[in-house]
Amino acid sequence: MEKERSITHPDFSKCPICSAISKENMEELYRSMKYKISGYTRGEVIARQGDICKHLYILIKGAVKTEMVTDTGGLLTIENIEAVRPLASAFLFAEDNRFPVDVTATEESVVLTIPKEEVIKLFQKDAGFLERYIMYNSNKTQFLSNKLQVVTIKTIKAKLAHYLLEQLNICHTVSPSVNTFQMDKNQTELAKFFGVTRPALARTLSELAQDGLIATERNKITVLKKQALQNLLG
Amino acid sequence: MEKERSITHPDFSKCPICSAISKENMEELYRSMKYKISGYTRGEVIARQGDICKHLYILIKGAVKTEMVTDTGGLLTIENIEAVRPLASAFLFAEDNRFPVDVTATEESVVLTIPKEEVIKLFQKDAGFLERYIMYNSNKTQFLSNKLQVVTIKTIKAKLAHYLLEQLNICHTVSPSVNTFQMDKNQTELAKFFGVTRPALARTLSELAQDGLIATERNKITVLKKQALQNLLG
DNA sequence: AAAACAGTGTAACATTTGTTACACTTGTGA
DNA sequence: TCACAAGTGTAACAAATGTTACACTGTTTT
Numbered sequence: 001m002e003k004e005r006s007i008t009h010p011d012f013s014k015c016p017i018c019s020a021i022s023k024e025n026m027e028e029l030y031r032s033m034k035y036k037i038s039g040y041t042r043g044e045v046i047a048r049q050g051d052i053c054k055h056l057y058i059l060i061k062g063a064v065k066t067e068m069v070t071d072t073g074g075l076l077t078i079e080n081i082e083a084v085r086p087l088a089s090a091f092l093f094a095e096d097n098r099f100p101v102d103v104t105a106t107e108e109s110v111v112l113t114i115p116k117e118e119v120i121k122l123f124q125k126d127a128g129f130l131e132r133y134i135m136y137n138s139n140k141t142q143f144l145s146n147k148l149q150v151v152t153i154k155t156i157k158a159k160l161a162h163y164l165l166e167q168l169n170i171c172h173t174v175s176p177s178v179n180t181f182q183m184d185k186n187q188t189e190l191a192k193f194f195g196v197t198r199p200a201l202a203r204t205l206s207e208l209a210q211d212g213l214i215a216t217e218r219n220k221i222t223v224l225k226k227q228a229l230q231n232l233l234g
Numbered sequence: 235m236e237k238e239r240s241i242t243h244p245d246f247s248k249c250p251i252c253s254a255i256s257k258e259n260m261e262e263l264y265r266s267m268k269y270k271i272s273g274y275t276r277g278e279v280i281a282r283q284g285d286i287c288k289h290l291y292i293l294i295k296g297a298v299k300t301e302m303v304t305d306t307g308g309l310l311t312i313e314n315i316e317a318v319r320p321l322a323s324a325f326l327f328a329e330d331n332r333f334p335v336d337v338t339a340t341e342e343s344v345v346l347t348i349p350k351e352e353v354i355k356l357f358q359k360d361a362g363f364l365e366r367y368i369m370y371n372s373n374k375t376q377f378l379s380n381k382l383q384v385v386t387i388k389t390i391k392a393k394l395a396h397y398l399l400e401q402l403n404i405c406h407t408v409s410p411s412v413n414t415f416q417m418d419k420n421q422t423e424l425a426k427f428f429g430v431t432r433p434a435l436a437r438t439l440s441e442l443a444q445d446g447l448i449a450t451e452r453n454k455i456t457v458l459k460k461q462a463l464q465n466l467l468g
Numbered sequence: 469a470a471a472a473c474a475g476t477g478t479a480a481c482a483t484t485t486g487t488t489a490c491a492c493t494t495g496t497g498a
Numbered sequence: 499t500c501a502c503a504a505g506t507g508t509a510a511c512a513a514a515t516g517t518t519a520c521a522c523t524g525t526t527t528t
Contacts, residue, residue, distance in 0.1 A: 090379075093365065094372035100379070123357075123364065130357065130364075131327065137371045138328035144378035145324075145334070151385050152429070155514075186475065195386065200515055202477060218476085218524095389484075420505065434485055436507060452494095452506085 011060075015084040017136045018058060020128035029122070036113045040105040047088070047103040054097075055113040057087035062109025066101040080106070090137055092116055151195070156204045159194050161232040164214065168223050180222040187219070245294075249318040251370045252292060254362035263356070270347045274339040281322070281337040288331075289347040291321035296343025300335040314340070324371055326350055385429070390438045393428050395466040398448065402457050414456040421453070 012018035012026070021029070029035065037060075040046055046064060047057070063082045079101075081087065091097055093116075114122075123130040153159045171181040185193060191201040208214050213229055215222040223229065246252040246260075255263070263269065271294075274280055280298060281291070297316045313335075315321065325331055327350075348356075357364040387393045405415040419427060425435040442448050447463055449456040457463065 090372045090375040092372070093368045094376050095369060096376065100376070120361065120365070124361065127354065127358065131354070134327045134368065134371070135329065137368070137375060138324045138326070141324040141371060141375050141378065142328050142330065142334070144375065144382060148378060148382050148385065151382065154429075157514095188475070195388075197516055198476090199478080199517080203479095203515090206477070391484095422505070431486055432506090433487080433508080437485090437509095440507070 012084065015058065015060075015086070017086055017089065017129065017132045018084070020132040021122075021126055022128065025122070025126045025129070028125070033118050033122075034115055035118065038111050038113070040109045040111065042105055042107055044105050045102060046105060046109075046111060047099045049099055049102050051099045052097060053088050053091040053099055054116050056089065056092055056116070056119045057103075058112045058114070059083045059085050059087050060110050060112050062105060062107040064103050064109060065106050066103050083109070086136065087111070089133065090140060092119070156194065156196050156200055157208070158232050159196075160201070160204055160208065161229045163190070163194075164221065164223060165226070165229055165233075167221075168226070179224070179226075180220060183219045183221060246318065249292065249294075249320070251320055251323065251363065251366040252318070254366040255356075255360055256362065259356070259360045259363070262359070267352050267356075268349055269352065272345050272347070274343045274345065276339055276341055278339050279336060280339060280343075280345060281333045283333055283336050285333045286331060287322050287325040287333055288350050290323065290326055290350070290353045291337075292346045292348070293317045293319050293321050294344050294346050296339060296341040298337050298343060299340050300337050317343070320370065321345070323367065324374060326353070390428065390430050390434055391442070392466050393430075394435070394438055394442065395463045397424070397428075398455065398457060399460070399463055399467075401455075402460070413458070413460075414454060417453045417455060 012021065040062070047053075059081060061083050063080065064087065066079045066081065087103060088099065091099060123133070150159070150162065153162055167181055167183065168179065171178060183190065187201055187205075188198050191198040194201065205214075205216060209216050211228075213223075213225045215224060246255065274296070281287070293315060295317045297314065298321065300313045300315065321337060322333065325333060357367070384393070384396065387396060401415055401417065402413065405412060417424065421435055421439075422432050425432040428435065439448075439450060443450050445462075447457075447459045449458060
């Protein structure tokens with residue numbers, strides 16, 4: 001009984017775009033809107049690369065992965081998404097509204113689908129939902145722009161300098177005089193984030209330390225010459 | 235007189251998001267909405283990095299560049315934008331709604347600004363405008379995702395393979411049996427597009443030719459072993 | 469305490485790419 | 499026709515990064 005109820009009326013409070021929908025509109029949605037709720041088992045395919053995207057997909061339970069099939073049949077995992085999140089918010093309204101990826105459930109999952117026309121109706125009824133929807137896509141654009149910039153940085157040294165200065169800024173917002181901070185990733189993770197190998201990253205770190213720009217102690221870092229780090233960027 | 239008129243009633247038909255606004259709503263806009271039209275001379279700054287973005291900016295005449303100021307004072311050009319295009323469509327509604335770049339006029343330019351509240355009102359009045367706005371951002375997200383994927387490709391050989399297969403696909407939509415096509419960029423441009431040096435690109439091209447995967451003749455290319463090219467991707 | 473394990477520091481060597489330089493072709497304008 | 503510029507092909511060398519391997523530390527498991 002409890003499970004039944006949680007599926008018909010899922011918890012949207014954690015969803016970045018649905019949490020804004022007013023109570024009345026939510027009731028209205030369940031009463032009069034065309035929508036569908038589907039369950040998927042682990043490994044089941046939710047959407048295929050190339051499929052036309054005519055619905056807004058909202059993952060309300062479980063987790064999925066998105067993969068791209070290369071021409072040779074090789075698989076490339078793009079993203080892992082956990083509930084509660086929209087699955088195709090940027091494709092529904094794009095000119096080329098086809099899925100660029102396969103979407104596969106990695107756990108027992110539940111997906112709510114709403115037809116495009118109904119989403120547009122909901123936009124007109126609920127300004128909060130509309131604003132959140134636009135905000136979500138805008139945030140994504142910003143995130144991608146930023147990521148693209150970071151990826152574009154050529155050398156490991158410059159990537160590291162960029163990252164360290166960013167971390168330093170964050171820790172300065174707490175206390176501007178402290179130049180020592182804990183890294184939020186370990187070396188292995190950071191190397192993967194940069195798209196480089198772990199030994200190469202460790203080497204670059206020790207080079208920076210040798211040159212006296214920073215001091216390292218496990219994954220605690222002290223910035224000694226901020227100016228010199230900044231010079232590495234340009 | 236003609237110029238005066240063209241400034242008060244600019245031509246929005248080329249604007250990807252404004253072209254959808256209905257005639258009535260456009261009249262309404264000019265009658266009752268708060269909006270501002272500003273002219274800028276070459277070199278003048280339209281918006282500064284860090285400025286809060288409270289308006290929708292639409293470049294209705296001229297051209298601008300967007301640049302990022304690094305901490306050291308170095309400049310990094312991000313994008314060149316020509317009229318008619320929105321300038322900050324993704325920042326207006328993002329959580330962090332500050333300009334990440336300086337926007338500077340590169341020609342005599344004219345910019346229309348509409349306050350955020352008025353844009354929301356217009357969304358509610360004009361579903362076509364709303365849809366175009368969302369579509370524009372969605373397209374941008376797709377473009378960036380794609381770009382990110384391409385940039386993430388590591389070796390020049392794989393980049394080239396990806397590019398050549400893409401070009402081959404385009405030319406196959408015209409005539410599926412032809413495997414020869416003209417490159418849409420010269421080597422120097424392509425090298426810049428990949429973010430590599432020209433000699434490195436030329437070397438890779440001649441390696442592919444030596445291995446018999448392609449045949450080159452000036453900037454005309456014949457794909458000989460499509461399968462082998464595809465193997466270079468994964 | 470011993471063993472297993474994850475994270476780290478480091479080194480030798482291979483591969484890829486950048487740097488620089490120069491020769492060759494082609495088209496263009498003086 | 500000649501000089502010049504732009505695009506291209508190529509080579510030698512330098513720099514950056516990947517690959518692989520191993521030792522060391524601290525933590526967790528047994």
